[in-house]
Amino acid sequence: MKLEKIAIATGNEHKVEEIRNLLGPLPLIVTGLPPGGEMPAETGNEFRENARIKAQYGFKLTGLPTLADDSGLEVDALQGAPGVHSARYAGEGAGAAANNKKLLQALEGIENRRARFRCSIVLVMDDMSIEADGTCEGIILDGPRGRGGFGYDPLFMLPELGKTMAEISQQEKNAISHRGRAMANLVAALKARGLL
Amino acid sequence: MKLEKIAIATGNEHKVEEIRNLLGPLPLIVTGLPPGGEMPAETGNEFRENARIKAQYGFKLTGLPTLADDSGLEVDALQGAPGVHSARYAGEGAGAAANNKKLLQALEGIENRRARFRCSIVLVMDDMSIEADGTCEGIILDGPRGRGGFGYDPLFMLPELGKTMAEISQQEKNAISHRGRAMANLVAALKARGLL
Numbered sequence: 001m002k003l004e005k006i007a008i009a010t011g012n013e014h015k016v017e018e019i020r021n022l023l024g025p026l027p028l029i030v031t032g033l034p035p036g037g038e039m040p041a042e043t044g045n046e047f048r049e050n051a052r053i054k055a056q057y058g059f060k061l062t063g064l065p066t067l068a069d070d071s072g073l074e075v076d077a078l079q080g081a082p083g084v085h086s087a088r089y090a091g092e093g094a095g096a097a098a099n100n101k102k103l104l105q106a107l108e109g110i111e112n113r114r115a116r117f118r119c120s121i122v123l124v125m126d127d128m129s130i131e132a133d134g135t136c137e138g139i140i141l142d143g144p145r146g147r148g149g150f151g152y153d154p155l156f157m158l159p160e161l162g163k164t165m166a167e168i169s170q171q172e173k174n175a176i177s178h179r180g181r182a183m184a185n186l187v188a189a190l191k192a193r194g195l196l
Numbered sequence: 197m198k199l200e201k202i203a204i205a206t207g208n209e210h211k212v213e214e215i216r217n218l219l220g221p222l223p224l225i226v227t228g229l230p231p232g233g234e235m236p237a238e239t240g241n242e243f244r245e246n247a248r249i250k251a252q253y254g255f256k257l258t259g260l261p262t263l264a265d266d267s268g269l270e271v272d273a274l275q276g277a278p279g280v281h282s283a284r285y286a287g288e289g290a291g292a293a294a295n296n297k298k299l300l301q302a303l304e305g306i307e308n309r310r311a312r313f314r315c316s317i318v319l320v321m322d323d324m325s326i327e328a329d330g331t332c333e334g335i336i337l338d339g340p341r342g343r344g345g346f347g348y349d350p351l352f353m354l355p356e357l358g359k360t361m362a363e364i365s366q367q368e369k370n371a372i373s374h375r376g377r378a379m380a381n382l383v384a385a386l387k388a389r390g391l392l
Contacts, residue, residue: 049252056245127385129325189323193389 003195005029006123009058009068011039012087014150015179019067022174022183026196033058047071047084047120048131055124065126067186071119071178073152075103075140077112086152096151100144103155113140117156117165119178121186130189134181138165149173199391201225202319205254205264207235208283210346211375215263218370218379222392229254238280243267243316244327246280251320261322263382267315267374269348271299271336273308282348292347296340299351309336313352313361315374317382326385330377334361345369 006028008019020030040057042050047070054068072086082089082103090098107113117136122129136158144154146166153165158176161168165177174180190196202224204215216226236253240246243266250264268282278285278299286294303309313332318325332354340350342362349361354372357364361373370376386392 052248127327129327131323131325 001195003028003065003190005031005064007031007033007058007062007064007066009033009039009054009061009066015069018170018174018179019069019183021170022180026187028196031062031064033061037061042070042084044070045084047118048122048133050084051120051122051131052124052129055122055129059124065123067121067123069119069121069179069182071117071182073103073115073117073156075107075113075115077110077114078106081106100152100155103140103152104142107140114138115140115156117152117178119182121179121182123186123190130186130193130195132182132185132189134178134183134185136165136176136178136181197391199224199261199386201227201260203227203229203254203258203260203262205229205235205250205257205262211265214366214370214375215265215379217366218376222383224392227258227260229257233257238266240266241280243280243314244318244329247316247318247327248320248325251318251325255320255322261319263317263319265315265317265375265378267313267378269299269311269313269352271303271309271311273306273310274302277302296348296351299336299348300338303336310334311336311352313348313374315378317375317378319382319386326382326389326391328378328381328385330374330379330381332361332372332374332377 008016008030010016016032023030040053042053044050044053050070051068055066058066058068072083074080074083090102115138119134122131139157139159141155141157145164146154149166156165158165187196204212204226206212212228219226236249238246238249240249246266247264251262254262254264268279270276270279286298311334315330318327335353335355337351337353341360342350345362352361354361383392
């Protein structure tokens with residue numbers, strides 16, 4: 001019983017593109033949700049919980065195996081904030097620029113800049129769901145660098161590469177990002193279970 | 197990777213016993229949750245949702261693969277009520293006698309007595325969860341019959357047997373009840389995936 005077609009449940013167009021891209025080489029038809037719906041509130045305290053909420057929502061809507069991710073930035077000096085609130089750190093709908101500004105202010109004068117992106121991905125099917133995680137370690141800069149990516153990417157320096165997440169190619173990002181790693185883990189789990 | 201030990205997440209001692217009984221023949225160590233905890237609120241609109249909430253809670257608490265069920269009675273003439281509210285139909289903590297009384301009152305003078313028990317079971321593991329359902333069709337009597345079972349069992353007539361769910365043996369119940377069928381479906385799904 002192989003997967004043939006899946007839906008991606010997200011309100012973020014950037015994520016749809018990244019996930020399509022990550023799934024590109026696989027023999028899968030990838031569809032979004034029907035337009036017009038509003039994504040459910042992400043009320044979970046953990047990335048996995050929010051990914052589950054979104055994937056269950058998409059599964060109910062489409063009847064297709066549905067994949068959703070939830071991801072965010074954990075900053076050590078901020079006790080793991082913004083965490084599950086990453087997308088709305090500066091307020092609901094405030095956007096990436098405001099979030100980045102708030103993060104820089106919160107870290108002003110602070111020496112410990114260690115942080116990590118985390119991603120959880122959940123694939124919900126009729127009688128089973130599969131979950132996977134990925135992380136990516138880095139350093140928060142004093143200001144943005146690069147024009148790629150989205151969200152906190154321009155502030156997130158990858159020490160091994162000497163570049164921010166906004167300065168690397170999509171291909172590099174797929175290989176080392178939290179989302180790329182979570183997806184690789186999910187794909188491995190699906191293959192191990194004969195679903196791909 | 198076979199399952200060796202699982203936890204059952206429920207606040208209902210009757211259910212622990214029934215589930216232990218159903219799992220009896222399998223090479224599984226079955227444990228409850230550590231005492232003293234309070235089960236999470238069952239806020240879902242569907243049996244599966246509530247089963248997921250309980251199983252996730254138990255998994256977090258124990259770190260063990262955790263099984264939870266949610267079940268209830270759907271009465272056709274009551275548009276599917278009491279449904280997910282079956283255990284608290286007459287109010288939180290009111291108990292089975294009050295629930296049964298309320299059901300009989302709601303059906304007074306109503307000819308269509310068709311109803312079904314539904315059960316959903318969810319087994320949550322670290323990176324996967326498996327879900328299964330079972331149903332059992334019956335008729336709501338005008339008054340209780342039998343001393344076995346619990347909940348609505350004494351009012352629930354099994355037409356093929358001419359007995360209520362409270363008049364049959366545990367062994368018969370395991371074979372035909374909603375919970376027995378859901379568990380059989382779950383066990384089949386676990387075996388199909390090499391987990392049992």
